[in-house]
Amino acid sequence: MIKPTRMKRDFIASSMLRALAFLKDATLSEEHANRQGFLQSLDPRIKTLTMLALLVTAVSLKSAGLIALIYLSVLALAIFSAIPATYFLTRTLLFIPLFSLLIVLPTIFSQITPGQTAYSIQLLGFHAIITRPGLDGAILFVTRTATSVSVAVLLSLTTRHAELLKVLRIFRIPQVFVLTVAMCYRYLYLFATMVENIFTALRSRVGIVSRSRHGRHLATGNIATTWNRTTAMSEGVYMAMLSRGYTGEPRLLTRLHATRKDWVWLLATATACVALLHEGGIP
Template identity: 30%
Template sequence: MKHGFLDKYSERDSLIHRLDPRTKFVAVFFFILAVTLTAPAAWPVFAVYFILIATQVFLSRVPILYIFKRSLVIIPFVVLVAVFVPFFTQGQVAVGFRIGPWDVSVTYHGLQVLGTILAKSWLSILALILLTSTTRMTDLLRGLERLRLPRVMVIILSFMYRYIFVMVDEVLRMKRARDSRNFGSGRRLWQIKTIGRMAGTLFIRSYERGERVYAAMLSRGYDGQSRTLNELSFARSDVLFCLVFGVAIISTGILTFLF
């Protein structure tokens, strides 16, 4: 079964790919922090942040269309959460209408807040997609461990990424078997019961698979330490990138006080 791995383009060679995973993770962390702290409706500042991300995408040689499509997958969930903000934010009314006994109004300030949420979310998503697209997942997890992230959390992330695709294949096989038994022609209650049984079966199979994998790992001397073929080390390019990126973030942050 074909899956869309997060680190699909991590094997390419570029300036961004060659950076240490810790450098990229810290840069993305402070970028998202700076974006989050940006004042509402500071559109010129958001534009500068976008140019900064676009420049890194260009340097990474990752297809722009791939980054764009990936980012749009998350946006509907952000819209679903933030779409009601204009209705509950006080300010000058932009549009007002009546639904039954309720007076509903949309304010200009609420629309600005909604646009700000969407802009911040999209920029943050772009940064995360760029990080995962230019870094092998094993190297990224190793970098997180070297940054003193709790080892248990790193192990959980590692297993989750490795076996989520196995679980997806399991679900697809169960769905194919269900459909081959004329599932769509049954009554609604019977369909609900069938889906419930499938969920229970998937849980049991996942648990049993986890026990087998854990037993196999212990028999091979697993001690909880993650190991990779690539040794992590800082280079001059990492220092230079941190300096340039840090100056860019600080300079852009200063613009926040001007708008």
């Protein structure tokens, strides 16, 4: 029989390794960007411009129903772009939208947002009243957040990192910002790999730590070691980039070229955004 403490330690260890693997997969993998899908076939400039238009439209609308329509369209685009629906929903609904729901939850009650009563419930011995304005505002906030996150995630999943950086420079984003993003992109993978290797080496040499004091000493020493190594590694990454000819400007092996398909998609997206804004009463 496995002891509860052993199960707890194994759970913490597996959770840590899975978190590191998720970090590398979510931010550094270009598997979906290399697939044969609809958005992958578009010119990165047109694709970024249309995703930005959808994002601005979703933020500007004040109707949760119209914003939900944009979200369903983004989900359909993800499916047509060879991105599994489960994979996409997991990365767009389980973090920021859920956190925003927890933030906005108190505003649905009459103590925060007075107005017409929508529901009256007993909560932990207290009589709570959920108002219609508070409920509508919370739904609008969460729907807008989920849609905005989905648009950004879809763009990053279907666009290669180098192409996205190039598009940012084409749109006159400051070079220092693009350089910072490029450095972070390269640094994150090395950092996650280093932490994973340190943890694996620790387990292979020490095994299961039986005393909490011993474990705290090991954790403290490894935090200091990781800090020193990451400081040196950040400088090493930058010097390695300079030695390979990096000047702060992202470069591509292929030239960006817009086709008739790209212009049709741009026109269709612009028309849809204008129609949604007009339907939402926004001039």
